[in-house]
Amino acid sequence: MSGRAPQYTEFHPRWYRRKMSTYWWVGKRQHLLFILRELTSVFVGWFVVYFLMLIGAAARPGGYWAFLEWSMHPALVLINAVSLIFVVYHAITWFNLAPRAMVVHVGGKKVPPSFIAASNYGLWVVVTAAIAYLLLR
């Protein structure tokens, strides 16, 4: 061997390069679930807009009841029902991710991932119950 650095081939015209199809996410269940999860952001965005509209309506005299009436339109009920399904899916995937991203040590010991997931779900249930209590009492 000479002392020269080896020369690597940067580009080889005979390599076969495959391209991913635009519909790569259709064929596999895991990919489809991933794309659906990405799509949930649209519905999360819609709920934010809907909530802001509700606050805007409540600030006007009589606006709150008009808003509720508008919300009872079947098309809007359908949109919100579908949105709820997607937002719940979003929340579940988020809580399942939490123990992967968070590694917590208490007293020099690693907290088990299942405990982190369970505490996230627990907090979700508590907050949901508290809001439900405020709204439905």
Add this chain to the structure above:
Amino acid sequence: MADTVTLKVTRYRPEVDTEPSFQEYQVPRQRDWVILDALNYIKDNLDGTLSYRWSCRMGICGSCGMTVDGEPKLTCATFLVDYPPEVVRVEPLANFPVVRDLVIEMSDFMEKLPRVKPWIVTESGQERPLAEKEYRQTPAQLDEYKQYSMCINCMLCYAACPVYGLDTHFIGPAAIALAQRYNLDSRDQGAKQRREVLSQHEGIWGCTFVGECTRVCPKHVDPAGAIQRYKLSSAIEELKSLLMPWRAR
């Protein structure tokens, strides 16, 4: 159990073919055979021109990764009998250029890997003198990174990752998991140097957490987990340097 199974194998001979095609081979469907055994049977008995990589046959060398029935697999750890008795498809790993038949070109990864400095980095840049004795590490400190150290660079995670498939600038699951292997090592001081590479869009932020890398990893490294964990610590560091610029390291 059927006596033979058809192996539908990708052939690509760059000197004659413009694109890959499938070739079918009849191989014995032995209970104790892995896909690699069947390929070796073809090579030894049916067609000596078939090209593929392999070495250790025991899930350590990481050479024999291929796509089996659409899934990235180590062919030395994938049994024939776990597939339908009629036809099993064997293709090269996805997302990499094909050199020949089942052989892929992985110099893209070999160029990316050293960018994350997957070795112990010291602040001084010097090894500590031998007189100071060895670096001590407790079992708990070892546990912090051991999982990530199991990576064998088999490229299954890159083949499974649609982010890498769509944009090869993404530094990729294994490289980030290996960066975390050293970031979490109590002997290492190179986290800041690695952050410059990892905190880019082509680093961790390119990952959209499809999670396929973790599902296909034969060594249970959990690269997806490593990336999400690093996203959190990188965001915290970023916030810290924004709120306390005087403390920015």
